Amino acid sequence: MTDSYEEYEAVVVGCGPGGAAAAANLARNGVETLVLERGVDAGSKNVSGGLIYAEESAPYTIDGLFPDFREEATERPVTENYIHNVAGEKVKTFDIGDLHHHDTAWADSVLRRKMDSWLAQQVHERTRETGGGLLTEVHVTGLLRERGEIVGVTTEELDPIKADLIVAADGVNSELARDAGLMDWEEPEEWFQGVKAVVDVDPAAINERFDVDADDGAAHLFSGDLFDGVRGGGFLYTNESSLSIGTVFHLDSLAEEEAEPHELLDSLLTHPLMAQWLGDEYDEREYSAKLVPDSKKAAHPSPHEDRLVLVGDAAGQMQAQGPIIKGMNHAVTAGALAAEAFADARSRSEPHRAGELYEKKLHDEGVMDKLRPTRYEVFGRLGELGPVDDLSNSVAESAVGRFGVRAASGLLERAYSSPTLVSMIPDTKLPYVTLPTVIAEELGERVEDENTVSPPDLADRIGDLTYDVGDPHIELLDKSFEASGTAVTACPVSAKDFGGGCYRDERVQTNGTEEHLVSLDTQPCVECGTCAVVADTEWEHPAGGKGVEFKQG
Amino acid sequence: MVEYDPTEYEIAELGPKIKDIDDADELREMLDLEEGGEDRVPVKTLIEDRIEKVEDEGDGEVDPETVDLASLTVADVANMVRDIDDADVLRDLLEREQAGEDRKTAKSQIESRIESVEGSDEEAGEVEYVPPEEKYPELDHPTNDKQWVEGTVGAEYRDMWVYCETQAGALVDVSKEMLGKARGLMDTYNEDYGEDERVVAVLIGADASDHVDDVIAYGADLVIYHEDDRLERFRHQPYSEIFCDMARAGGDLAAEGREEVDWKDYHEPRYTVFPATNNGRDLSALVQGELDSGLASDCSGLYIENAMISNPAKVGTAGDKKEFERVLHMKRPDFSGFEYSTILCIDKPNRDFHPQGASVIPGSFELPDPDFEREAEVVDYEMELDDGWFQVEVEEFDRLSGGVDLTGNDVVVAVGRGIGDDPTTGIELALDLVDAFDEADLGLSRGVITSSYSFDGHVEQYVTEERQIGESGQEVEPDVYIAAGISGAIQHKVGCDESDTIIAINTDLDADIRDFSDYLIEGDLFEVLPRLTEAVEAGDLGAVVGEVSDD
Numbered sequence A: 001m002t003d004s005y006e007e008y009e010a011v012v013v014g015c016g017p018g019g020a021a022a023a024a025n026l027a028r029n030g031v032e033t034l035v036l037e038r039g040v041d042a043g044s045k046n047v048s049g050g051l052i053y054a055e056e057s058a059p060y061t062i063d064g065l066f067p068d069f070r071e072e073a074t075e076r077p078v079t080e081n082y083i084h085n086v087a088g089e090k091v092k093t094f095d096i097g098d099l100h101h102h103d104t105a106w107a108d109s110v111l112r113r114k115m116d117s118w119l120a121q122q123v124h125e126r127t128r129e130t131g132g133g134l135l136t137e138v139h140v141t142g143l144l145r146e147r148g149e150i151v152g153v154t155t156e157e158l159d160p161i162k163a164d165l166i167v168a169a170d171g172v173n174s175e176l177a178r179d180a181g182l183m184d185w186e187e188p189e190e191w192f193q194g195v196k197a198v199v200d201v202d203p204a205a206i207n208e209r210f211d212v213d214a215d216d217g218a219a220h221l222f223s224g225d226l227f228d229g230v231r232g233g234g235f236l237y238t239n240e241s242s243l244s245i246g247t248v249f250h251l252d253s254l255a256e257e258e259a260e261p262h263e264l265l266d267s268l269l270t271h272p273l274m275a276q277w278l279g280d281e282y283d284e285r286e287y288s289a290k291l292v293p294d295s296k297k298a299a300h301p302s303p304h305e306d307r308l309v310l311v312g313d314a315a316g317q318m319q320a321q322g323p324i325i326k327g328m329n330h331a332v333t334a335g336a337l338a339a340e341a342f343a344d345a346r347s348r349s350e351p352h353r354a355g356e357l358y359e360k361k362l363h364d365e366g367v368m369d370k371l372r373p374t375r376y377e378v379f380g381r382l383g384e385l386g387p388v389d390d391l392s393n394s395v396a397e398s399a400v401g402r403f404g405v406r407a408a409s410g411l412l413e414r415a416y417s418s419p420t421l422v423s424m425i426p427d428t429k430l431p432y433v434t435l436p437t438v439i440a441e442e443l444g445e446r447v448e449d450e451n452t453v454s455p456p457d458l459a460d461r462i463g464d465l466t467y468d469v470g471d472p473h474i475e476l477l478d479k480s481f482e483a484s485g486t487a488v489t490a491c492p493v494s495a496k497d498f499g500g501g502c503y504r505d506e507r508v509q510t511n512g513t514e515e516h517l518v519s520l521d522t523q524p525c526v527e528c529g530t531c532a533v534v535a536d537t538e539w540e541h542p543a544g545g546k547g548v549e550f551k552q553g
Numbered sequence B: 001m002v003e004y005d006p007t008e009y010e011i012a013e014l015g016p017k018i019k020d021i022d023d024a025d026e027l028r029e030m031l032d033l034e035e036g037g038e039d040r041v042p043v044k045t046l047i048e049d050r051i052e053k054v055e056d057e058g059d060g061e062v063d064p065e066t067v068d069l070a071s072l073t074v075a076d077v078a079n080m081v082r083d084i085d086d087a088d089v090l091r092d093l094l095e096r097e098q099a100g101e102d103r104k105t106a107k108s109q110i111e112s113r114i115e116s117v118e119g120s121d122e123e124a125g126e127v128e129y130v131p132p133e134e135k136y137p138e139l140d141h142p143t144n145d146k147q148w149v150e151g152t153v154g155a156e157y158r159d160m161w162v163y164c165e166t167q168a169g170a171l172v173d174v175s176k177e178m179l180g181k182a183r184g185l186m187d188t189y190n191e192d193y194g195e196d197e198r199v200v201a202v203l204i205g206a207d208a209s210d211h212v213d214d215v216i217a218y219g220a221d222l223v224i225y226h227e228d229d230r231l232e233r234f235r236h237q238p239y240s241e242i243f244c245d246m247a248r249a250g251g252d253l254a255a256e257g258r259e260e261v262d263w264k265d266y267h268e269p270r271y272t273v274f275p276a277t278n279n280g281r282d283l284s285a286l287v288q289g290e291l292d293s294g295l296a297s298d299c300s301g302l303y304i305e306n307a308m309i310s311n312p313a314k315v316g317t318a319g320d321k322k323e324f325e326r327v328l329h330m331k332r333p334d335f336s337g338f339e340y341s342t343i344l345c346i347d348k349p350n351r352d353f354h355p356q357g358a359s360v361i362p363g364s365f366e367l368p369d370p371d372f373e374r375e376a377e378v379v380d381y382e383m384e385l386d387d388g389w390f391q392v393e394v395e396e397f398d399r400l401s402g403g404v405d406l407t408g409n410d411v412v413v414a415v416g417r418g419i420g421d422d423p424t425t426g427i428e429l430a431l432d433l434v435d436a437f438d439e440a441d442l443g444l445s446r447g448v449i450t451s452s453y454s455f456d457g458h459v460e461q462y463v464t465e466e467r468q469i470g471e472s473g474q475e476v477e478p479d480v481y482i483a484a485g486i487s488g489a490i491q492h493k494v495g496c497d498e499s500d501t502i503i504a505i506n507t508d509l510d511a512d513i514r515d516f517s518d519y520l521i522e523g524d525l526f527e528v529l530p531r532l533t534e535a536v537e538a539g540d541l542g543a544v545v546g547e548v549s550d551d
């Protein structure tokens, strides 16, 4: 039977930036490439903040591979960058232009539906020329093995497909990486959760409120005591005619604090500081969420196995460079390098060595060192050990620490702008919460504006999304609150005392005893992946074309 | 002094060019150009590898008689054998490959070269016909229970037969789509070939005759039907026996008593078309097998054309080409429509492959407008059905879409997660209220259905998706819709907001349901529902609603 399977030289799973770059570079090298994407359209499943960076030091950038990219697929170039340290209504703003511009050729804001569907069209045209193409609405379910060796992929909609190269560019919660045993979804410390609202604003109002030209844009980041002590921060980016406003938190912290992601987003949206940018009318186009890997901990040092290579989020290649989030650019670089490695290996008639070559290129090109900086391994991890963190927290909050903050405010701004220093930041409260709060308290000024925004409640946010409901794609293995209760708060479309979400907290009487359980309805699921990590589930993506459909992303 | 400047080419173009360059110095010069120009890593690797190879090989050529196959890639093997014309050398290579690496792809390269060098000896010779039994003696018996494997050669075939499927007493749309398509195809066919062949509709079932007028209206020239109560549900044995009996009537292989019929004088149908439904797929495979032909399954396009064929198995002579007439081209999608194959079913010199058969994906062709003025010949096909064909009995069946139908009630009483404190009692109270009305039934919000509540056995049967009201459930518009403990999410609202009167019961006066209900009773459903029941039984609903929603 196996002989009759369709065969391609390369199969690329997923058409986000990683998959698109891989496919484009494979096609450029004459490789017959089939691209499989589960969404009704590429981008219909994807969420980012998002600023896409082109790094000067990167061997590949998205506009290098797709020359019209900036013209056709992005929103605004980002020219201004600030971070706001917030304590109550006091705010201290630093200009972090230096950090932003460091190694940056350009950076544009993007909305993923538009960006990815444009990329997909290019990918389809190019891969067609070498005998392949892009197929949407196909959900790849796992790896095809022959005699224990990975030789292809299995899908929900089509017969298995064999290939000499399998590129898993299937994003965070990569089912292929899990099947290969290269990644697991166990440790909340390895992930962030990102939540975002796209808010409709007239282009002229954007230019005025942010004081930018029609073809310029701004990026604002937020940290401090806005978020009930949850480690992470907020962002605001200007698009052509909308704002992307969101939050990114360490998943372990979110779980520990039993925080509600939509409420944390609302804390940002309703802060007085935002009034100047949001105005009086608030029209939310879309609410979305997605897990984000933390490359410092999750990036796989050797992301390949047999004919399989992992690129982008699937390999954990998402770099949080201090407050700046770089996932898309690394996905592009990795995808293109994987393709190059295959072309290379093939021209030596050793296609099976593609994975090994890819790993080497990731190191040689310096990608790995950005993703897993040695400085963090040495200093950052140390800072995460309990006693050290406690000590630093209390020093920062002490009078001496506070005096230091006051005396060194210029230095601090420079520190925030130093790529070297931010790459050492430990994942503790100190840099995310304590320090920014102290900075704002000591140096900040009170914001006088009144914010009149009232964001939609969760039921309305869910109600405004588009779903094509299929069979349930997540199975709750352990219904006890103890095992899976964290999902009730951590799931971005669920909440305590809310019956309309995915996860609901229930007390059930059975034979006179009360059990504390959770129940799950996958219909409102936005496929963020959180509960795969924090609850006891059997987690898969929905079938091709099914589930949530983002129009902005 | 290089022939190709690599920087002027895409890597895909360079591969084949570089392969032919044997001069290491020229290659080195190319490498320098690439480094100074585009500097593409794969291009450099390509050139470097070639340099390594030409330097290694000295004067290049490998000797096929002594080469170590393990040192060659499959591509190298393919290149090497292309230049070998001696079948013995090739056979020796094949043996060595088998003994060594044993790569399937390498072997097939060598084998196909052997075939082409040997084939060239007997050009223009007849292809000898060997019956399958002799050709494959090692097989137990390749066509063990196929009666007609040698069937017929050069027989007469006419007409396009369409199997018109019915389900639950209705002609399914795909049957109409196929009839419309067949009509168009045969009209053109008759014009092109100066023929007068027909569209024949086949109906089999317990109520087959009910559909005769319809299939005529959709394009049949001749309807053959067989009706029998035992055929109420599809079973593949009797259905395929009947179809084949009809197809053979009046021909060489006709069943006893049906050697002569006045509506058909040819051997078997020229074309057969079936729906690619569950039953249609089952039937089409059996019928085409029994009639000793092939089947193109799951087609989405059909057209009739002549075809030029050079396959010696079909033409009879290697190297010849022959035009086959009136070939049904059957297009089928691979990869959900991403690529297509076109399947042709063509006679061999010693064996006919007719009828040319296809099954068709529902929705592929347009639903034609019926013309109830059309006239056609109708044949009530008489045959005895063997009891042995009915050994498989359908004892029970479920129709999936059916289930609980909540539409058409005067009143729907729906409950939501407000019953959470005591789910079993909540359902019981709702059922009591349902019983108090004449035409009423129980509805549920999705929130209840997907909960982990444990219900006692006697109410558990009510908690199913079949009772869900809303976007992904049923839409109802009764006179009165009572929503107890339901928040009124938008997805629930779309299932009930066409109701004349909506009465909500909720502890929370701010629940969204407030926006689209006519009465909102603030209160605990465990108290309010029994009072409503009492009031209805006393014929006094209006009073209760008025009273509680005021206070």
Ligand SMILES: Cc1cc2nc3c(=O)[nH]c(=O)nc-3n(C[C@H](O)[C@H](O)[C@H](O)COP(=O)(O)OP(=O)(O)OC[C@H]3O[C@@H](n4cnc5c(N)ncnc54)[C@H](O)[C@@H]3O)c2cc1C
Pocket (backbone or CB within 6 Å): A013, A014, A015, A016, A017, A018, A019, A036, A037, A038, A039, A042, A043, A045, A046, A047, A048, A049, A050, A051, A052, A053, A138, A139, A140, A141, A169, A170, A171, A172, A174, A175, A193, A194, A195, A196, A246, A247, A248, A289, A290, A291, A292, A311, A312, A313, A314, A318, A325, A326, A327, A328, A329, A331, A541
């Ligand atoms: C809120 C938020 C803010 C962010 N901000 C930024 C930012 O400002 N800048 C930045 O660079 N990055 C940002 N990121 C991270 C960035 O979005 C990701 O790192 C990036 O999208 C990774 O690209 P990828 O190609 O690896 O995966 P994705 O973009 O996730 O693409 C994966 C693709 O694979 C498809 N797929 C998945 N599984 C299957 C399957 N089984 N079968 C078929 N197809 C499948 C998906 O539909 C999808 O199209 C942010 C992320 C979030 C959530």
Ligand SMILES: Cc1cc2nc3c(=O)[nH]c(=O)nc-3n(C[C@H](O)[C@H](O)[C@H](O)COP(=O)(O)OP(=O)(O)OC[C@H]3O[C@@H](n4cnc5c(N)ncnc54)[C@H](O)[C@@H]3O)c2cc1C
Pocket (backbone or CB within 6 Å): A462, A467, A469, A498, A499, A500, A501, A523, A524, A525, B415, B416, B417, B418, B419, B444, B445, B446, B447, B448, B468, B469, B470, B471, B472, B473, B474, B484, B485, B486, B487, B488, B489, B490, B491, B492, B495, B505, B506, B507, B508, B511, B523, B524, B525, B526
């Ligand atoms: C794509 C999609 C499709 C969907 N399709 C459907 C659908 O077809 N049908 C559907 O119903 N839902 C559907 N939903 C789910 C829908 O969004 C809501 O989650 C669901 O309807 C909520 O059910 P509920 O009102 O019972 O629960 P909740 O929203 O939890 O409401 C319970 C209500 O009961 C009240 N209450 C609590 N205790 C009492 C008491 N003792 N007495 C009186 N009132 C009390 C509360 O105040 C609350 O208003 C869908 C969701 C999605 C995303």
Ligand code: SF4
Pocket (backbone or CB within 6 Å): A474, A487, A490, A491, A492, A493, A494, A502, A503, A522, A524, A525, A526, A527, A528, A529, A530, A531, A532
């Ligand atoms: S159910 Fe799980 S995957 Fe879906 S939105 Fe909630 S946490 Fe994310």
